[in-house]
Amino acid sequence: MTERLSPADRTAALESLLVERELVDPSVMDGFIARYERDVGPMNGARVVARAWTDPSYLAWLRDDATAAIADLGFSGPQGEHMVALEQSDEVHHVVVCTLCSCYPWPVLGLPPSWYKDPAYRSRVVREPRAVLAEMGCSLPEDIAIEVWDSSAEVRYLVIPQRPAGTEDLGVDELAALVTRDAMVGVARL
């Protein structure tokens, strides 16, 4: 078998070939990387959730047209063309996956974390979600119904966790700080 070259070396080689061909500009690449390292991430989705918790008319909008409601906070673009909000409750727990690739709502959550891209998650959460969630540290009560959403087209799902008890006095910014990436995909509860 031929030697497998390292992906770091192969990436550098591809970049140098495409720069030589004048097909990519390294400074444009730097901009893409910086955007997803700095500006786009789960802090965006957390703002959507905190506003839904505190503003009933916003929650109603999110239910009716999540794409527009989310765009109202400035979050739109690739991998967020058609957004749907899924609300956790005492009776139902939603969890999102992409079994065919690793589709993920970039504008509100940024790029997917390693566990979401892991074949172990992609393969089994559609087959034994309660067991998979328990492995990930999210053990659900027996009486809660599980709904799994396989993002197999261009619809992207944002899970709206339940507002934790005892947070009545917190403002929107403080509430947003409580919301985690994992809770907005449905592998954790707050």
Add this chain to the structure above:
Amino acid sequence: MDSIADMGGVLGYGPASRPVAGEPPFAAPWEGRAFALTLLTMGRISGRNLDAFRHALSRLHPLDYLSDGYYGRWLNAAELMLVDSAVLAPDAVNARVRRDRGEDVVEPAFPEPARPDYAPTGPGSLREVDEEALFTVADAVVTADAHPRGPSKLPAYLRRRRGTVTAVRPAHVLPDTHGVFAGENAQHVYTVGFDSTEVWGPDAEPFRLHADLFESYLTPDEEGAS
């Protein structure tokens, strides 16, 4: 197509990993470079054709899909698309690596590019269609017994299954043709819900599973509707 990318229900990958708080988007600098290169590459072939990129991912050898993780497979799929379009010669990337580390290799010449003669009719994947949606919420449907050689977004684990329409979504370009630069053929898309026992048999964990499926993957379930 049946491929390493279509993972739903496959066993053998071990337990799911526990989330790590504050994980950065890129675990190493090369992952960010591979990410940005891939996005730019897609635009250099023919529009930003996500379906063609996903089809390239599904055509990778399983080792090339799995060995270097998510951005490793992005890199390999980007290279495959560039070779398909003759922007790069086969093995040009590996030859450049070996040259850069001082080996005595002859790099292949840049070929004459042969990009697909194809352009999307608009940005993104959503389109307006004139045809009325065939199905509505609560309709009983059966998924196709489809085994295409080309792209498809019907997961293998959801072939020949009976479900119920959960929601009607906006129409999308059809990956089966768009992904091979053969036409957008926009279609209605439905979220379809399935009982876990319909998919995984009578001993399955009880839960409800939803997937987003193109209209041509579905037919009415006359029996389920009665």
